[in-house]
Amino acid sequence: MNAIPTSATLDHSTTVTGLRTQYPRDLIGVPATAVRLSWQVDSTTPGSVQVAYEIEASDAPSFTTTIATSGPTPSPAAIAVAAPASPTASRQSLYYRVRIATEAGWTGWSPVASVESGLTDPTDWSAVAIGVDSVVSGPSPLLRTDFVAREKPVKARLYASSLGINEIELNGAKVGADHLAPGWTSYNDRVVVTTFDVTDQVVAGANAIGATLADGWYRGRLGWEDKDSLYGSELALIAQLELTYGDGSVETIVTNTEWTASWGEVTSSGIYDGTDFDFSLAQPGWSSAGFDASHWSPVREIALEKRTLDPAISNGVREIATFPMQPLGQVLDAGQNIAGWVRLVVRGKKGDTVVVRHAEVLEPDGSLHTRSLRGARAQDHYILATDGEVTLESNYTFHGFRYADVTGAELVSATAVAISSAVSERGRFESSESVLNRLHANVQWSQRDNFVSVPTDCPQRDERMGWTGDAQAFAMTASTLFDTETFWESWLVDLELDQADDGGVAAVVPNILTEKSFLVRGEETDIMGRAGWADAATIVPWSLYESIGTTLPLERQLSSMRRWIGYLVARRGTDGLLPTEFQFGDWLDPDAPGSAPWEAKVSSDFVSNAFFVHSARILARAEELVGDATLAAGYDALAAEVATATWVRWGSHAITTQTGCALALEFTIAPDSERDAITQALADNVNAEDGRIATGFLGTPLVLHALSNAGKLDEAYRMLLRRELPSWLYQVDMGATTVWERWDALQADGSIHPGNMDNKDDAHMLSFNHYAYGAVIDWVYRVLGGLAPTSDAPGYVRTVVAPRPVTGIDWASTSVETSLGRLSLDWAIVSGEFQATLEVPFGVTAAVSLPVTGGSRVSVGGVESGAEFDLGHGTYSLVVTEPSIAVRTH
Ligand code: BGC
DSSP states (O other): OOOOOOTTOBOTTEEEEEEEESSOTTOOSBOSSOOEEEEEEEESSTTOOOOEEEEEEESSTTOSSEEEEOOSEEOOOOSSEEOSOOOOSTTOEEEEEEEEEETTEEOOOOOOEEEEBOOOSGGGOOOOOEEOOOOTTSOOEEEEEEEEESSOOSEEEEEEEEESEEEEEETTEEOSSOBSTTOOOOTTTOEEEEEEEOTTTOOSEEEEEEEEEEOHHHHSOBTTTTBOOSSOSOOEEEEEEEEEOTTSOEEEEEOOTTOEEEEOSEEEEETTTEEEEEGGGOOTTTTSTTOOOTTOEEOEEOOOOGGGEEEOSSOOBEEEEEEEOEEETTEEEEEEEEEEEEEEEEEEOTTOEEEEEEESSBOTTSSBOOGGGTTOOOEEEEEOOSSEEEEEEOOSOOEEEEEEEEESSEEEEEEEEEEESOOSBOEEEEESOHHHHHHHHHHHHHHHHHEESEEOSOSSSSOOOOBHHHHHHHHHHHHHHBOOHHHHHHHHHHHHHTOOTTOOOBSBSSOOOOTTTSEETTEEOOOBSOTTTTTHHHHHHHHHHHHHOOSHHHHHHHHHHHHHHHHHHHHOOTTSSOOOOOOOOSTTOTTSOTTOTTOOSSOHHHHHHHHHHHHHHHHHHHHHHHSOHHHHHHHHHHHHHHHHHHHHHHHHHHTTSHHHHHHHHHTTOSOHHHHHHHHHHHHHHHHHTTTOOOOOTTTHHHHHHHHHHTTOHHHHHHHHTOOSSSSHHHHHHTTOSSOOSSTTSBOTTSOBOOOOOSSSTTOOOOOSOOOGGGGGHHHIIIIIIOOEEOSSSTTTTEEEEOOOOBTTOOEEEEEEEETTEEEEEEEEEETTEEEEEEEEOTTOEEEEEOOOOTTOOEEETTEEEOSEEEEOSEEEEEEESSOOOBOOOO
16 A cells, blocks of 8 residues: 555545445434445546545534544545444434545545434433324324424424334424334334434424324234234334524423324224225314314323334335326226325215225236235225315325226326335446346336335235345345445344344244244244245345445344354254255246245255355355454355255256256355356256246346356346246236236236135235346346446445347446446447447446457557456446357347
8 A cells, every 4th residue: 555645745636525424315313323434536637546534523514623533544445434433322413524645645625424313322212102092903093292492493303203103293294204104123122213303394482293193014914814913002102302492402392191192084094905084084283383182182101112212224215206197998007016105186075985996917807906915905095075176195004006996086187106215226227128128127116116114025915024035135136226225234133133042034024924824735834044035144234245335234243144154053964954844945936836936946955055055155254354253264164064065965956957056156055176067057958948047036146147157148148038938028028017926927818827825725926016036137237237346345346347248239338326436337339349438436446357259359448458457447438349249049
């Protein structure tokens, strides 16, 4: 590393353009834990690099006093760097700025980033949780109080959470933009607190605050077993409003037994069933000052353990898009399968009941297909209170749908409202292959629709649970497509909270299942510790590390990962392998019986041991990075031992299936000497089957990588670009706007898969919105797009730029908003030449590997070059004559 220039030496060609903490920009009220900072830099000096940074922390944005500094610190790091000071208690605001040194000198200070802690200690709550008697699926309680602000406060913070869903209003207006707050967590141990800046909403003089409570995940019906009240039977609100006046004095308004309660227009609500409104019961103005609440009833204190109150680290669920719905025969069509609800305008009469029903697809006769909703009613009902035109919009629920029908009044207009926790796009991809672009868009939508507070399997039926297998399969793609860092981190907290004493990780997080939940041929199954599901404990943190470049998830999850491997170690038999027991296995292998999706071609014993190896190796790497380096060798040795025994036992079987080959290669189960033979077996399989995908949830994310990493590009594209059933593009051709759960959800003749399952009489397992198979998009970014992060220098700090074109795709344009800035590659085949523009942000090294043949000539910015080289920040034009282009079959 170069010497650090003296403070007085300035680099005028370089600017720190952005600084952020690990939290979403608009999130306040975070925990009092270590803050990490990441920054972005612009420089006009080619080849310049960061040799040092200096971070200052202050208690004011003006930086009049510096309360801590890192001092000039020699380091190239610019992602998730420890701040020199972090909040240590509640209600602390800290401000940060950074400057960096290149070999030419120091930059000016960056823009300021800030952090504000919430209520981080149970004793900071003077509020108590309050509520009234109410019944499951019954009317929603309203809670309110009046208060006087002696003058307009200079700062007002509202800290709020609830058992059940809350929607808070202050002086007649909704507070914040979140829906379904406080989201779904392992409520017995963790209830998330949201902090709102309500300075603008509080007025001098009379004010009022109120909240509507609804069952949500806390008390409503949850899971397919017809159970409710899984976490508790009483809804409650806890809120603390702190007003700071100009003289520095603070006044606090809290939920207590002086609040009063009543009922409003929500007569019933449920996540699966939808919401019923009777507007004749509305109490206009109930959350405004001056409302006459003399007829309201007293509230009572509800038990809530304050130790469970946990400041938010991620944003809540927001409205993200709207789609005007068009009439299509007897129904309405949003044109896009979403999670959300319909906002509609109707013209009706007092007493009319308007019913909105939802469905993902239509029956051949044009009516809504509702069978796959199983036990979810998925309807909103509205009883009108007036004659004439009225706007209706649901809440306290969500539906997975593209189509809807409306009965009961004349429809004026309808808009589908999409909600999600996945808000900021990180990856973009477009190419000359429109069907592939649509697949990419479908995967983005399946992510949006299933990132509703937790990563769910699907948003429409009586399930919508955080299946860990789906999550690990999709984690890498998810982090490429959207900024999901804190979404995952929040969910991983619950994964650990729901981990059993023996280290077993649940099949769904938050966990609401028991052994009785999942019957196979009438037998109970153990849903803890299932291979490829429980491995989310290691795979999700690792994918975040690779994609974002932060070690934070590894640090936080280290003990969870160790306990997970401990669970596996304890189950090894005398042969050193895991025992035969029920596994979900390569779930939904297209060759498994439709009604028994766990009966994949590849042995579940091979799969479970292969995942054991993979997870042990991830833990070894995590130990080296953030844990006890001396343990790493032990985990590596364990992995090697299990891999050897696994291959001896199942190698000859594994090589007969796509998933078996993919696991053997990608998880390095097979010895090096056999890799070529396995690659050939996989390629032969793919060619013999004309690219037919033959993998389930566990093999699908790996199979194209297994091919292309071994140079079998023709075969990888043969699978990716196949149009016939089963394939990724078949569903696009069939009109899909999200990714299906089953490859054949819609049959070629347009009929709908029956979705039968043998583990429950009426279990129709058929969703048109499951992201697991969308994991292929990770391959599209890395290989066709040409942008691949590496785990040696994660967060794209070292990016492998190795685009591999295929005949018939003339151009592709790919970008990722990395922690260090925008990284993009646009390539096109023009007159037989490969021509590309590569944009590399400051701090990133592009390890370029161009698609060359023996006859190629390569140039970079017009200067002749080899095919493999490293580039620092800047924008480059790359040309390859006579490029190597994979051969397209489909
Ligand atoms: C879910 C899946 C999940 C599976 C495991 C299904 O019902 O929808 O996505 O991983 O069960 O058994």
